[in-house]
Amino acid sequence: MKKKTIILSALTCATLCASAQKITTKNEVIDLGNVLFQSPSTATFELQNTGNSPLRITNVKTSCGCTTVSYPKETIAAGASFTVSATYDAQQLGHFFKDIALYSEGAQKPYYLSIRGVVVDEVVDFSGTYPFTIGDVSAEKNDIEFDDVNRGDHPVQKVHIKNNTTQPVSPVVMHLPDYLTAVVSPTTIRAGKEGLLTFWLDSQKLRDYGLTQTSVFLGMYPGDKVALNKEITVSAVLLPAFQEMSEIELANAPQMRMSAEELNISLKGKNKAKETITIENVGKSLLDISSLQMFTTGLKVKLTESRLDPGEKASLKVTVDARALKTARSKPRLIMITNDPMKPKVIIHINVTE
Secondary structure, eight states, X not given: OHHHXXXXXXXXXXXXXXXXOXXXXXXXEEEXXXXXXXXXXXXXXXXXXXXXSOBOEEEEEESSTTEEEEOOOSOBOTTOXXXXXXXXXXXXXXXXXXXXXXXXXXXXXXXXXXXXXEXXXXXXXXXXXXXXXXXXXXXXXXXXXXXXXXXXXXXXXXXXXXXXXXXXXXXXXXXXXXXXXXXXXXXXXXXXXXXXXXXXXXXXXXXXXXXXXXEEEEESSTTOOOOGGGEEEEEEEEOOOOTTOOHHHHHTSOOEEESOSEEEEEOTTOSEEEEEEEEEEOSSSOEEEEEEEESSSSEXXXXXXXXXXXXXXXXXXXXXXXXXXXXXXXXXXEEEEESOTTOSEEEXXXXXXX
């Protein structure tokens, strides 16, 4: 019985010692962005000993000899902050992802940090403009569209940004839905320098066909607050699948004919004006308009009938509200999703004149 007690006490001590040491950091992965070939580039990690006992790093290992690491050799007090610097000497072109393992006294497993980026033989600056302001950075656009997405696709959209402040910023994309992934490169953008936001869409996680819209926010540092001036709107259009229809099915499919796919609406000094589009099913089976959505505010739509038998017609009434349109972030448009295999998606552009 006494022997068992001693073993239990030793296990308890080991558990407490391990849990007493805890390393945390805001960025376990630092993106260095574009790195020049054979030009060493350094990432500095800001870490903290958030455990309740002193911490000592006993060893550091990297995934390749091209990465050197500088770390504190002295004991780090509980609650104290410290830095670890990793320098990558690029010896070949292309993408890289390097791991750094920190071994500390009493810990059973190492704590991992990573650096990544792209090695290039020449850094080419973005030649476009930055007409939009998002937080403390300028951006080429503040509205992202994933158009004509099929189930299973993983499309990518990129946004160039520039830090026009006098201080470095570490932008982070906040409030991402589960179907979006975003990366900022480089992780820290120096004053006057450019960066890149990359968004990936997982179409398998989109729930419905048609338009899905959301807003994400670009904070200037991890833990930044959400605000309207940091908003980026994101829209995705998921198309129904008609690729496997036979020739007979196509011959007997519905077919939508519209009197117009673009509307020119004149306000003539008024706040509101409207126009009508006639929709007709000239096919051989039921036409189903399963979704009718607006890309922007400032529009009001009414469809008299969404399911049309062959030969039937419906009216689509579009009303424009000039005051509401002033807050729209993109051009006024409508989208329809149908079971017409030749027109599964129809975009109706609205041109408004005073």
